[in-house]
Amino acid sequence: DTEVTQTPKHLVMGMTNKKSLKCEQHMGHRAMYWYKQKAKKPPELMFVYSYEKLSINESVPSRFSPECPNSSLLNLHLHALQPEDSALYLCASSQKQGVAYGYTFGSGTRLTVV
Amino acid sequence: ELKVEQNPLFLSMQEGKNYTIYCNYSTTSDRLYWYRQDPGKSLESLFVLLSNGAVKQEGRLMASLDTKARLSTLHITAAVHDLSATYFCAVGDSGGGADGLTFGKGTHLIIQP
Numbered sequence: 001d002t003e004v005t006q007t008p009k010h011l012v013m014g015m016t017n018k019k020s021l022k023c024e025q026h027m028g029h030r031a032m033y034w035y036k037q038k039a040k041k042p043p044e045l046m047f048v049y050s051y052e053k054l055s056i057n058e059s060v061p062s063r064f065s066p067e068c069p070n071s072s073l074l075n076l077h078l079h080a081l082q083p084e085d086s087a088l089y090l091c092a093s094s095q096k097q098g099v100a101y102g103y104t105f106g107s108g109t110r111l112t113v114v
Numbered sequence: 115e116l117k118v119e120q121n122p123l124f125l126s127m128q129e130g131k132n133y134t135i136y137c138n139y140s141t142t143s144d145r146l147y148w149y150r151q152d153p154g155k156s157l158e159s160l161f162v163l164l165s166n167g168a169v170k171q172e173g174r175l176m177a178s179l180d181t182k183a184r185l186s187t188l189h190i191t192a193a194v195h196d197l198s199a200t201y202f203c204a205v206g207d208s209g210g211g212a213d214g215l216t217f218g219k220g221t222h223l224i225i226q227p
Contacts, residue, residue, distance in 0.1 A: 033214050042202055042217035043157070056214060090156060102147070103215065105157045 001026045004106035006091050012112045015081060021109045023074040023091030029104070032074040034066060035090040037108075043090055049074060081113045116141050118205050120218030128226050130192050135221045137186040137203035145206040146179050146186045147215065150199045157202070160188075193225045 004025045013019050023032065031050045035043040048056035049068040057066075063085075065077040074091060088108045095101040117140040127133050137146070145164055149157040161170045163179035163186060170177050174197065176189045186203055200222050204215040 035214070040222075042220050043215075045214035045216070048214050058214075088156075102159060102162045104159075105149075107156045110154075 002104070004091055004093050004104050006089075006106035006109050008109060009107065010110050010112075012114060013078065013081065014114055015083070017081075018077070018079045020078065021076040021089055021091075021111075023076075023106055024072055025093045025104070026072055027093065027104065028071075029093035029095055030071060031094045032068065033092040033094075033103070034074070034076055035092065037088040037090060039087075047076075078111075081111075083113050086112045116143070116205060116216045118203060118216050118218040120203055120221055122221060123219055124222045126224045126226060127190075127193055129194055132192065133190050135188040135190075135201055135203075135223075137188070137218055139184050139186075139205045139216075141184075142181075143184075143205045144181060147204045147206070148177050148186070148188055149202045149204065151202065151220070152199050160201075190223075195225050195227055198223055198225045 004023060007022045011019060033048050034046040036046050037043040045058050046060045047066045052068045052071055063080050067075040067077060088110050090108045091106040092103045094103045119138045121136050125133060147162055148160040150160055151157050160175060161177040163177060166181040168179045174191045179186045188201060190197060200220045202217050202220045204217045206213055206215055
Protein backbone atom coordinates (compact mmCIF):
# COMPACT_ATOMS: atom_id res chain seq x y z
CA ASP A 1 0.00 0.00 0.00
CA THR A 2 1.66 3.23 -1.17
CA GLU A 3 -1.18 5.64 -0.53
CA VAL A 4 -2.29 8.22 1.97
CA THR A 5 -6.06 7.98 2.39
CA GLN A 6 -8.07 11.00 3.52
CA THR A 7 -11.72 11.03 4.54
CA PRO A 8 -14.10 12.59 3.92
CA LYS A 9 -13.37 13.97 0.46
CA HIS A 10 -15.83 16.81 0.91
CA LEU A 11 -17.20 18.38 4.10
CA VAL A 12 -19.65 21.22 4.65
CA MET A 13 -19.98 22.41 8.23
CA GLY A 14 -21.55 25.24 10.11
CA MET A 15 -19.59 27.57 12.34
CA THR A 16 -20.93 25.91 15.49
CA ASN A 17 -20.27 22.34 14.37
CA LYS A 18 -17.56 19.95 15.48
CA LYS A 19 -16.12 17.68 12.84
CA SER A 20 -12.96 15.66 12.23
CA LEU A 21 -10.79 14.95 9.23
CA LYS A 22 -9.05 11.60 9.03
CA CYS A 23 -5.80 10.57 7.37
CA GLU A 24 -4.38 7.05 7.19
CA GLN A 25 -1.22 5.49 5.77
CA HIS A 26 0.21 1.97 5.95
CA MET A 27 3.67 2.61 4.51
CA GLY A 28 5.41 2.58 7.87
CA HIS A 29 6.10 6.31 7.60
CA ARG A 30 6.83 7.87 10.98
CA ALA A 31 6.18 11.52 10.09
CA MET A 32 2.78 12.89 9.17
CA TYR A 33 1.69 16.37 8.19
CA TRP A 34 -1.35 18.60 7.77
CA TYR A 35 -1.34 21.32 5.13
CA LYS A 36 -3.98 23.91 4.29
CA GLN A 37 -4.41 25.13 0.72
CA LYS A 38 -6.60 28.06 -0.19
CA ALA A 39 -7.75 28.49 -3.76
CA LYS A 40 -4.98 29.51 -6.16
CA LYS A 41 -2.41 29.48 -3.33
CA PRO A 42 0.37 27.05 -2.39
CA PRO A 43 -0.09 24.56 0.44
CA GLU A 44 0.85 25.92 3.86
CA LEU A 45 2.17 23.70 6.62
CA MET A 46 -0.04 23.47 9.72
CA PHE A 47 1.26 20.61 11.86
CA VAL A 48 3.98 17.97 11.85
CA TYR A 49 3.88 14.75 13.86
CA SER A 50 7.02 12.72 14.29
CA TYR A 51 6.77 9.30 15.96
CA GLU A 52 3.23 10.19 17.06
CA LYS A 53 4.40 13.33 18.83
CA LEU A 54 3.58 16.87 17.72
CA SER A 55 6.85 18.42 16.62
CA ILE A 56 5.75 21.49 14.67
CA ASN A 57 2.70 23.72 15.09
CA GLU A 58 2.86 26.63 12.69
CA SER A 59 0.92 29.01 14.93
CA VAL A 60 -2.38 27.46 13.94
CA PRO A 61 -5.52 28.73 15.76
CA SER A 62 -6.78 26.46 18.53
CA ARG A 63 -10.01 25.79 16.64
CA PHE A 64 -7.85 23.27 14.75
CA SER A 65 -6.75 20.41 17.00
CA PRO A 66 -4.52 17.64 15.62
CA GLU A 67 -4.30 14.15 17.03
CA CYS A 68 -2.09 11.19 16.18
CA PRO A 69 -3.55 8.09 17.89
CA ASN A 70 -1.00 5.72 16.33
CA SER A 71 1.69 5.61 13.70
CA SER A 72 -0.79 5.05 10.86
CA LEU A 73 -3.50 7.52 11.70
CA LEU A 74 -3.71 11.31 11.87
CA ASN A 75 -6.81 13.29 12.72
CA LEU A 76 -7.65 16.97 12.54
CA HIS A 77 -10.47 18.00 14.86
CA LEU A 78 -12.40 21.10 13.84
CA HIS A 79 -14.49 23.29 16.11
CA ALA A 80 -16.01 26.75 15.76
CA LEU A 81 -14.47 27.35 12.37
CA GLN A 82 -14.85 30.53 10.37
CA PRO A 83 -15.80 30.86 6.69
CA GLU A 84 -12.20 31.86 5.91
CA ASP A 85 -11.13 28.39 7.03
CA SER A 86 -12.75 26.97 3.91
CA ALA A 87 -9.92 25.31 1.97
CA LEU A 88 -8.44 22.05 0.75
CA TYR A 89 -6.81 20.22 3.66
CA LEU A 90 -4.00 17.93 2.62
CA CYS A 91 -2.40 15.20 4.66
CA ALA A 92 1.07 13.88 3.85
CA SER A 93 3.50 11.35 5.24
CA SER A 94 7.23 10.66 4.97
CA GLN A 95 9.91 8.41 6.38
CA LYS A 96 11.45 10.16 9.35
CA GLN A 97 14.96 8.95 8.96
CA GLY A 98 17.20 8.84 5.96
CA VAL A 99 18.28 11.47 3.51
CA ALA A 100 16.43 10.38 0.43
CA TYR A 101 12.86 10.57 1.60
CA GLY A 102 9.96 12.01 -0.26
CA TYR A 103 6.49 13.00 0.80
CA THR A 104 3.30 11.21 -0.15
CA PHE A 105 0.19 13.40 -0.25
CA GLY A 106 -3.39 12.30 0.18
CA SER A 107 -6.16 13.39 -2.15
CA GLY A 108 -7.34 16.01 0.33
CA THR A 109 -10.55 17.04 2.06
CA ARG A 110 -12.34 20.02 0.57
CA LEU A 111 -13.85 21.87 3.51
CA THR A 112 -16.56 24.50 3.23
CA VAL A 113 -17.59 26.44 6.34
CA VAL A 114 -20.99 28.09 6.13
CA GLU B 115 12.86 31.95 7.49
CA LEU B 116 12.98 29.88 4.35
CA LYS B 117 11.55 31.62 1.29
CA VAL B 118 10.88 29.97 -2.04
CA GLU B 119 10.31 32.06 -5.14
CA GLN B 120 9.00 30.71 -8.40
CA ASN B 121 8.78 32.44 -11.72
CA PRO B 122 6.93 32.95 -13.83
CA LEU B 123 3.69 32.64 -11.85
CA PHE B 124 1.65 32.40 -15.02
CA LEU B 125 2.71 31.00 -18.35
CA SER B 126 0.72 30.59 -21.53
CA MET B 127 2.52 28.82 -24.30
CA GLN B 128 1.86 27.01 -27.54
CA GLU B 129 2.15 23.32 -28.11
CA GLY B 130 5.54 22.30 -29.40
CA LYS B 131 7.43 25.09 -27.67
CA ASN B 132 10.07 24.82 -24.95
CA TYR B 133 10.09 26.72 -21.70
CA THR B 134 11.67 26.80 -18.25
CA ILE B 135 10.23 27.45 -14.80
CA TYR B 136 12.64 28.76 -12.17
CA CYS B 137 12.68 28.15 -8.45
CA ASN B 138 14.96 30.11 -6.10
CA TYR B 139 15.19 29.49 -2.37
CA SER B 140 16.72 31.51 0.41
CA THR B 141 18.56 29.13 2.74
CA THR B 142 20.73 26.07 2.47
CA SER B 143 18.81 22.96 1.55
CA ASP B 144 19.68 19.69 -0.11
CA ARG B 145 16.12 18.63 -0.86
CA LEU B 146 14.06 20.15 -3.64
CA TYR B 147 10.75 18.79 -4.86
CA TRP B 148 8.57 19.47 -7.88
CA TYR B 149 4.83 18.78 -7.83
CA ARG B 150 2.03 19.05 -10.32
CA GLN B 151 -1.50 19.98 -9.32
CA ASP B 152 -4.55 19.77 -11.56
CA PRO B 153 -7.59 21.92 -10.69
CA GLY B 154 -9.41 20.58 -7.64
CA LYS B 155 -6.91 17.76 -7.20
CA SER B 156 -4.11 16.91 -4.82
CA LEU B 157 -0.38 17.14 -5.44
CA GLU B 158 1.34 14.70 -7.77
CA SER B 159 5.03 14.19 -7.12
CA LEU B 160 7.16 14.79 -10.21
CA PHE B 161 10.78 14.94 -9.06
CA VAL B 162 12.86 14.70 -5.90
CA LEU B 163 16.27 16.35 -6.22
CA LEU B 164 18.71 15.59 -3.45
CA SER B 165 22.16 16.74 -4.46
CA ASN B 166 23.99 19.50 -6.25
CA GLY B 167 23.97 18.93 -9.97
CA ALA B 168 21.09 16.45 -9.82
CA VAL B 169 19.18 16.17 -13.07
CA LYS B 170 16.08 14.05 -13.56
CA GLN B 171 13.90 13.57 -16.61
CA GLU B 172 10.47 12.10 -17.12
CA GLY B 173 8.94 12.39 -20.55
CA ARG B 174 8.87 16.03 -21.65
CA LEU B 175 9.86 17.34 -18.20
CA MET B 176 13.40 17.71 -16.89
CA ALA B 177 14.38 19.11 -13.50
CA SER B 178 17.78 20.20 -12.23
CA LEU B 179 19.23 21.46 -8.98
CA ASP B 180 22.12 23.85 -8.28
CA THR B 181 22.47 24.03 -4.50
CA LYS B 182 25.26 26.60 -4.68
CA ALA B 183 23.05 29.02 -6.59
CA ARG B 184 19.99 27.84 -4.61
CA LEU B 185 18.22 27.37 -7.90
CA SER B 186 16.16 24.62 -9.47
CA THR B 187 14.69 24.59 -12.94
CA LEU B 188 11.85 22.65 -14.52
CA HIS B 189 12.27 22.49 -18.29
CA ILE B 190 9.42 21.61 -20.59
CA THR B 191 10.32 20.28 -24.01
CA ALA B 192 7.88 20.35 -26.95
CA ALA B 193 4.92 21.11 -24.71
CA VAL B 194 1.61 19.30 -25.17
CA HIS B 195 -1.84 20.31 -23.92
CA ASP B 196 -1.87 17.54 -21.27
CA LEU B 197 0.90 19.33 -19.40
CA SER B 198 -1.43 22.21 -18.55
CA ALA B 199 -1.52 22.38 -14.75
CA THR B 200 -0.06 24.30 -11.81
CA TYR B 201 3.52 23.36 -10.96
CA PHE B 202 4.96 23.89 -7.51
CA CYS B 203 8.51 23.65 -6.29
CA ALA B 204 9.00 22.95 -2.59
CA VAL B 205 12.01 22.92 -0.32
CA GLY B 206 12.73 20.98 2.85
CA ASP B 207 15.33 22.15 5.33
CA SER B 208 18.74 20.56 5.51
CA GLY B 209 18.33 19.23 9.02
CA GLY B 210 17.23 15.82 7.85
CA GLY B 211 14.47 15.68 10.40
CA ALA B 212 10.73 15.38 9.94
CA ASP B 213 10.25 18.93 8.78
CA GLY B 214 7.54 20.09 6.45
CA LEU B 215 7.90 21.64 3.04
CA THR B 216 7.89 25.30 2.08
CA PHE B 217 6.24 25.79 -1.30
CA GLY B 218 6.73 28.37 -3.98
CA LYS B 219 3.62 30.24 -5.13
CA GLY B 220 3.23 27.94 -8.10
CA THR B 221 3.35 28.41 -11.86
CA HIS B 222 -0.01 28.21 -13.61
CA LEU B 223 0.81 26.74 -17.00
CA ILE B 224 -1.61 26.84 -19.91
CA ILE B 225 -0.61 25.14 -23.15
CA GLN B 226 -2.60 26.23 -26.16
CA PRO B 227 -3.12 23.91 -29.13
